[in-house]
Amino acid sequence: MLRFLTAGESHGWGIAAVLDGMPAGVDVSEEELSAELFRRRKGYGRGARANIEDDRVLIASGVIKGKTMGAPICVIIPNNDYENWKGKYVPILAPRPGHADFAGMVKYGFDDCRPVAERASARETAARVACGYFAKKLLEKENIKVVSWVVRIGSISAELPPLDERMSKKEVSERLFELAECSELRCPDLEATERMKKLIDEARERGDTLGGIFEVAVIGVPVGLGSYVQWDRKLDARLAAAVMSIQGIKGVEFGMGFGLSEMVGSEAHDPVTLPKRPSNRAGGIEGGVSNGEIIFIRAAMKPIPTLQLPLQSVDVRTKEERSAHVERSDVCAVGSAAVVAESMVALVMADALLEMRGGDRW
Numbered sequence: 001m002l003r004f005l006t007a008g009e010s011h012g013w014g015i016a017a018v019l020d021g022m023p024a025g026v027d028v029s030e031e032e033l034s035a036e037l038f039r040r041r042k043g044y045g046r047g048a049r050a051n052i053e054d055d056r057v058l059i060a061s062g063v064i065k066g067k068t069m070g071a072p073i074c075v076i077i078p079n080n081d082y083e084n085w086k087g088k089y090v091p092i093l094a095p096r097p098g099h100a101d102f103a104g105m106v107k108y109g110f111d112d113c114r115p116v117a118e119r120a121s122a123r124e125t126a127a128r129v130a131c132g133y134f135a136k137k138l139l140e141k142e143n144i145k146v147v148s149w150v151v152r153i154g155s156i157s158a159e160l161p162p163l164d165e166r167m168s169k170k171e172v173s174e175r176l177f178e179l180a181e182c183s184e185l186r187c188p189d190l191e192a193t194e195r196m197k198k199l200i201d202e203a204r205e206r207g208d209t210l211g212g213i214f215e216v217a218v219i220g221v222p223v224g225l226g227s228y229v230q231w232d233r234k235l236d237a238r239l240a241a242a243v244m245s246i247q248g249i250k251g252v253e254f255g256m257g258f259g260l261s262e263m264v265g266s267e268a269h270d271p272v273t274l275p276k277r278p279s280n281r282a283g284g285i286e287g288g289v290s291n292g293e294i295i296f297i298r299a300a301m302k303p304i305p306t307l308q309l310p311l312q313s314v315d316v317r318t319k320e321e322r323s324a325h326v327e328r329s330d331v332c333a334v335g336s337a338a339v340v341a342e343s344m345v346a347l348v349m350a351d352a353l354l355e356m357r358g359g360d361r362w
């Protein structure tokens with residue numbers, strides 16, 4: 001069983017994670033891990049914090065001579081911003097609508113929302129990406145690859161670029177990913193990227209924020225990961241929970257997802273033909289089990305909750321109406337969320353692979 005826990009607050013000393021259950025013998029490197037962390041941190045629309053952090057990562061345990069040992073892996077990512085916050089306490093007195101502030105404060109009995117904001121923050125996703133890196137390396141040994149790209153920012157949708165009709169779905173996914181890596185928003189449509197950037201600039205000027213939609217594809221998946229025999233073993237349910245757990249994600253669908261509900265069965269389902277099926281409207285999972293096709297996941301992220309032109313809120317001490325707390329923030333982080341989703345998907349896929357194949361060493 002592959003499992004992980006994270007610890008750490010956004011402006012505390014740092015973020016850490018323990019990943020348990022990685023088999024021995026997987027080649028890993030701090031350089032590659034740092035590159036993954038960079039992919040998450042960068043991106044048009046991110047705030048000033050992204051330039052403060054450099055996400056230098058320490059692998060504190062579980063790796064010897066560049067290979068995993070089968071022992072728990074501990075990763076530590078110091079927060080550079082800690083030096084600027086040390087010894088200071090900035091209370092959050094007016095909960096930000098859309099953030100965890102209000103519900104968290106009531107739940108844990110605080111008299112302001114700062115402790116909530118510190119742990120609810122997506123700074124924690126740096127640790128998820130670190131764990132996801134190890135999962136990706138395990139999957140790579142089985143030629144399974146996880147890729148992602150952004151398809152919408154606010155009201156602007158990407159037109160996915162015309163790709164050669166002779167390309168396989170695998171090649172198409174890989175090409176979309178390559179194009180996404182060239183875009184500051186991780187969107188394969190480079191023309192739409194320019195309009196999306198303008199939309200982000202306009203939102204920033206108005207003191208507003210944006211969300212969007214991204215897609216994740218898992219290529220090279222064998223038949224049989226996950227199971228229909230129990231609800232909590234279904235691969236789609238596990239992947240949906242993993243992606244939904246990312247800060248700001250409000251919807252997840254597989255293949256044609258909600259679109260399938262409008263179709264008749266004869267149009268919706270993918271005929272079974274050998275050696276390959278002609279379509280993949282199911283998105284690679286039937287009955288909670290991978291069916292050998294590419295797994296396609298689409299997820300929606302809501303706009304960032306911290307607004308520079310804030311919504312109405314209430315002072316939690318005086319109970320008087322006032323504007324929500326304002327502080328430094330991202331304007332849009334959909335591309336970063338997509339990288340986090342790749343990591344979460346890789347962790348679920350690696351767990352399902354280990355379940356099916358077993359193995360202490362790889």
Ligand SMILES: Cc1cc2nc3c(=O)[nH]c(=O)nc-3n(C[C@H](O)[C@H](O)[C@H](O)COP(=O)(O)O)c2cc1C
Nearest residue numbers: 099100120122247248249305306329330333336337
């Ligand atoms: C990569 C990433 C960066 C984020 N940056 C911010 C931010 O700068 N400001 C903010 O208010 N919310 C940000 N969020 C979203 C909040 O963390 C999230 O909305 C909040 O934790 C509440 O969780 P929920 O939206 O899932 O309910 C970010 C989310 C992600 C994934």
Ligand SMILES: C=C(O[C@@H]1CC(C(=O)O)=C[C@@H](OP(=O)(O)O)[C@H]1O)C(=O)O
Nearest residue numbers: 047049050120121122123247328329330
């Ligand atoms: C620090 C990260 O994301 C943070 C997530 C976040 C939030 O509220 O979720 C708020 C912002 O933090 P700050 O107020 O320090 O600028 C983001 O920068 C990161 O992704 O590394």
